[in-house]
Amino acid sequence: ETGVTQTPRHLVMGMTNKKSLKCEQHLGHNAMYWYKQSAKKPLELMFVYNFKEQTENNSVPSRFSPECPNSSHLFLHLHTLQPEDSALYLCASSQESTTQETQYFGPGTRLLVL
């Protein structure tokens, strides 16, 4: 248990659906991250939020829409996804968004797009 929770743990959706992934951290951290992990590929950073402000958008398609209402919660809104978006989506948090900080990961949401 790392102090970062994610829901749902598994999600199957059609290409026309709209769904949201939720992440919550109980560590008092100020930075939160979304990563995508596909088979045979390195972990890909998608978004970074620091003190609720988005500081990084790693050229992510607009069908992925993040939301950070406060430092403890992070959402990833999904709409009109493609089958190639099927992956494990990992949320992480750290005290600050510097590269010297340890990141704490949630268990991930396994997404399948049909």
Place this chain on the structure above:
Amino acid sequence: SQQGEEDPQALSIQEGENATMNCSYKTSINNLQWYRQNSGRGLVHLILIRSNEREKHSGRLRVTLDTSKKSSSLLITASRAADTASYFCATPHTGKLIFGQGTTLQVKP
């Protein structure tokens, strides 16, 4: 090309043996981190080594860093079946942590 690349991609050993994984990177760094991931789960931080450190220990883990060769190694001594997982190095690059593709370690009982 990757900022951090692990070698080997896969490693299979018997319980009790030592496991060594290597990470090479391309640009100058001020620290390097190692993470572990059990199948289908999130990553767990193992150890951070700073650029002015050559070696660091944590329990059965030993990490070395050679900044002249731009490489790091993770040694797991006296491996256990529970060490079966993927291991990733992470290096800072352009203000972000970049993860390698990982080494998949299987420890057979």
